[in-house]
Amino acid sequence: MYFWKCWRDTRSFALAFLVIGAAAIPITAAVGVGTSLVQGFGTTVFLPTFIILLFVVALGLGTIGAIQEFTDKTAHFLFTKPRPRAYFVWAGWAVGCIELLTIALVNLLAGWLTLAHYSQSPVRSVLFSSIKKQDIVGILIYTLFIYCLTYSLTAVLRNGLKGLGASMGITIGFQVIAAAIRVRWNIDVPLPPLPIGSLPIMISNVVWILVALLFVLGAQIVVERAEI
Amino acid sequence: MNELAIASTDLTKTYGSIRAVKGIDLSVPRGAIYGFLGRNGAGKTTTIKMLLGLTRPTAGSARVLAMDVVSEHIAILRRTAFVSEKKTLYPSLTPSDLVRFSRGFYPTWSDSAVEKYARLFEIPMKQRFEELSNGNQTKVFLLLALSQGADLLVLDEPTTALDPVSVDQLLHVLAGDALDRGCTIFFSSHQLEEVEQIAEYAGVMDHGKLVMECRLDDIKSEFRLITAAGNSLPVQTSSQVLSVDVEGNFCRYVVTKDADGFAAGLSRNGATVTNIVPLSLREIFLQLARREQSCTSGNAGATPVHLP
Numbered sequence: 001m002y003f004w005k006c007w008r009d010t011r012s013f014a015l016a017f018l019v020i021g022a023a024a025i026p027i028t029a030a031v032g033v034g035t036s037l038v039q040g041f042g043t044t045v046f047l048p049t050f051i052i053l054l055f056v057v058a059l060g061l062g063t064i065g066a067i068q069e070f071t072d073k074t075a076h077f078l079f080t081k082p083r084p085r086a087y088f089v090w091a092g093w094a095v096g097c098i099e100l101l102t103i104a105l106v107n108l109l110a111g112w113l114t115l116a117h118y119s120q121s122p123v124r125s126v127l128f129s130s131i132k133k134q135d136i137v138g139i140l141i142y143t144l145f146i147y148c149l150t151y152s153l154t155a156v157l158r159n160g161l162k163g164l165g166a167s168m169g170i171t172i173g174f175q176v177i178a179a180a181i182r183v184r185w186n187i188d189v190p191l192p193p194l195p196i197g198s199l200p201i202m203i204s205n206v207v208w209i210l211v212a213l214l215f216v217l218g219a220q221i222v223v224e225r226a227e228i
Numbered sequence: 229m230n231e232l233a234i235a236s237t238d239l240t241k242t243y244g245s246i247r248a249v250k251g252i253d254l255s256v257p258r259g260a261i262y263g264f265l266g267r268n269g270a271g272k273t274t275t276i277k278m279l280l281g282l283t284r285p286t287a288g289s290a291r292v293l294a295m296d297v298v299s300e301h302i303a304i305l306r307r308t309a310f311v312s313e314k315k316t317l318y319p320s321l322t323p324s325d326l327v328r329f330s331r332g333f334y335p336t337w338s339d340s341a342v343e344k345y346a347r348l349f350e351i352p353m354k355q356r357f358e359e360l361s362n363g364n365q366t367k368v369f370l371l372l373a374l375s376q377g378a379d380l381l382v383l384d385e386p387t388t389a390l391d392p393v394s395v396d397q398l399l400h401v402l403a404g405d406a407l408d409r410g411c412t413i414f415f416s417s418h419q420l421e422e423v424e425q426i427a428e429y430a431g432v433m434d435h436g437k438l439v440m441e442c443r444l445d446d447i448k449s450e451f452r453l454i455t456a457a458g459n460s461l462p463v464q465t466s467s468q469v470l471s472v473d474v475e476g477n478f479c480r481y482v483v484t485k486d487a488d489g490f491a492a493g494l495s496r497n498g499a500t501v502t503n504i505v506p507l508s509l510r511e512i513f514l515q516l517a518r519r520e521q522s523c524t525s526g527n528a529g530a531t532p533v534h535l536p
Binding site for chain 1: 317320333
């Protein structure tokens with residue numbers, strides 16, 4: 001049904017990045033063998049690759065996976081199916097979310113296997129000894145945040161490009177504003193996925209996930225109220 | 229059990245200062261074929277959208293299959309098939325994909341109906357939707373609607389882009405298969421001949437108002453065009469007089485019942501009745517359209533004729 005349709009819409013993009021996620025780290029490692037690159041591979045190569053890859057995937061899936069029935073003029077077809085509109089909003093989101101997490105997992109696995117291959121012990125690879133667990137969790141939360149923001153803005157603005165532009169604008173703009181506030185008034189504005197004030201890291205993570213889900217909830221409300 | 233498949237009371241839709249639908253009272257009997265007529269922009273599609281929960285009424289209420297269109301619209305959609313005025317579907321999907329997509333939404337879905345109508349309409353099931361001709365795209369919409377096993381078919385200009393052979397096939401399917409299942413068919417059209425061919429009831433919308441709703445048999449047996457000449461002829465519409473068209477000393481009345489009695493009344497008041505002729509749906513439609521044009525320029529008001 002709708003899950004299948006969402007998968008069809010996004011599968012080319014998701015599969016392409018799945019391949020990139022699986023191949024990028026082993027290729028880089030193979031090229032870097034015999035150099036000092038492998039020693040600090042976790043933090044100097046894997047982590048930046050992980051961030052950039054997931055950031056691009058989050059923006060892409062948020063744009064092409066979002067409910068775009070208004071742009072495609074198929075809203076009258078979809079929204080006369082006997083399901084609440086909320087179902088379509090969350091189904092589209094869930095498919096993108098699963099693809100995002102799969103790509104992250106494959107990239108992580110590829111990184112771990114590659115580094116295990118070049119380490120003395122496969123279990124204690126360079127990746128695990130040089131990267132903190134919170135680094136990985138933080139990146140995942142941040143990409144989820146970007147994905148939810150882009151998804152909701154695309155659904156609300158009824159256009160992929162506008163959604164992408166608005167999402168990037170908000171993400172970059174918020175960082176700039178937060179930096180300006182810090183410099184001018186010495187106030188730390190919370191930025192995902194950094195800890196919020198003195199809250200424990202676990203609580204901060206949960207708060208950021210909830211904020212991300214609020215964006216999708218907002219999109220749901222807009223789509224539910226939309227006149228077709 | 230409610231006898232009406234669709235019933236609305238004072239159903240109104242306003243977009244800003246524009247009143248698209250002005251308090252209409254629709255009555256569509258169950259198991260009937262109902263032709264919903266009107267000129268472009270008359271408010272037909274907006275009415276259909278309200279009935280299916282695609283847009284919310286500004287005022288008034290409506291019940292479809294005895295369920296409220298606002299609070300129970302998901303339950304309504306479970307039993308209603310809809311062919312939209314805009315025949316747009318996912319361009320990269322083939323008709324087979326679209327069948328696969330739609331099937332899961334409806335417990336009453338019939339794969340044998342898919343096969344039957346795909347063969348009848350000669351739809352290339354493996355070709356992408358965007359590569360199909362306009363006529364075949366419309367046929368895909370109809371295939372999906374007809375295979376749904378719905379209790380109510382709502383078709384918004386279903387014959388758009390269809391060739392005469394396909395139109396004929398569709399009308400046969402609607403008047404045969406769908407009706408045999410006890411399905412109610414509510415379809416909007418500009419093609420008055422199509423409506424006359426299969427519909428039992430007709431409703432005419434104009435400028436957001438339902439200006440007439442009647443059985444087509446009543447049009448044949450009761451409705452008459454009376455032409456009369458004389459001074460001070462009555463120009464008021466009523467439940468008996470659907471429209472009055474004044475031209476110099478002549479008046480043309482579309483009378484919905486007891487034409488002879490009305491003509492006798494005119495004669496008693498000194499008028500000369502020159503002609504009493506039966507009317508076709510087309511003639512009535514044109515008379516109503518003319519009357520509505522004069523209404524909008526500030527003349528006589530409209531009095532809708534409704535089903536008994």
